[in-house]
Amino acid sequence: MPEIKLACDCGKVQGNTQFMTAKSGNRLTCCCSDCQSFALYLEGLGRGNAEPILDQFSGTDIFQMPISKLKIEQGLEDIACVRLTPKGMYRWYSSCCNTPIGNTMAANMPFIGVVHNFMQHQTSRVDEIGKNRAYVQTHEMKAQIPSALKGSSSKAISRSIYKLICWKILGLNKPSPFFNLDGSAIVTPIILNK
Ligand SMILES: [Zn+2]
Ligand SMILES: [Zn+2]
Numbered sequence: 001m002p003e004i005k006l007a008c009d010c011g012k013v014q015g016n017t018q019f020m021t022a023k024s025g026n027r028l029t030c031c032c033s034d035c036q037s038f039a040l041y042l043e044g045l046g047r048g049n050a051e052p053i054l055d056q057f058s059g060t061d062i063f064q065m066p067i068s069k070l071k072i073e074q075g076l077e078d079i080a081c082v083r084l085t086p087k088g089m090y091r092w093y094s095s096c097c098n099t100p101i102g103n104t105m106a107a108n109m110p111f112i113g114v115v116h117n118f119m120q121h122q123t124s125r126v127d128e129i130g131k132n133r134a135y136v137q138t139h140e141m142k143a144q145i146p147s148a149l150k151g152s153s154s155k156a157i158s159r160s161i162y163k164l165i166c167w168k169i170l171g172l173n174k175p176s177p178f179f180n181l182d183g184s185a186i187v188t189p190i191i192l193n194k
Contacts, residue, residue, distance in 0.1 A: 004016060004119055010099075016070075016073065027064075027130055028133050030062055030113070031057065031140060031141045038084070038091045047098050060116075061116040062116065064113045066112075067109075068176065076177065079178070079186065081185055081188075083189045089105060092178055100118065101114070107185075108173055109168070110173035111173075133151050133152075
């Protein structure tokens with residue numbers, strides 16, 4: 001079964017995904033200002049010589065998958081969370097080395113968008129989770145993305161919504177490494193005012 005190794009840059013936080021392939025998840029690059037703010041927040045905390053979070057178009061390469069298929073095997077105590085507004089997405093990262101982990105909605109939603117920095121591919125990213133399907137939320141960005149790379153954001157978003165509905169029906173919001181059974185987050189999120 002395909003299993004992708006997960007680790008923060010310093011190696012304290014580690015885990016894996018289960019049964020995840022290009023078909024079972026959804027790889028896309030998000031250019032929304034919130035994803036950019038999250039990346040800038042972590043870069044501001046200091047990431048040393050770690051691989052940049054944003055690409056040359058200020059996009060974040062993420063892999064959307066059901067939260068119950070993501071396991072954290074060590075370093076749970078080093079996980080932190082930030083929200084850009086009191087009702088914003090939960091944006092998880094490792095406090096040991098400020099590696100972005102992924103973005104989730106509330107505990108009842110079966111979804112995480114895992115940020116590329118947290119995935120340690122054994123072969124290659126394309127081999128394990130496929131090509132980037134599209135750049136999405138591009139209206140907020142300054143740089144023009146070449147059409148060969150851009151893909152169809154409406155197709156990619158429709159696919160996300162379809163997957164989310166399937167995962168919801170299958171009850172894949174539990175178990176979650178990031179939420180307690182009562183739906184509260186495992187750590188108190190830091191609320192940033194943009
Ligand atoms: Zn770390
Ligand atoms: Zn985004």
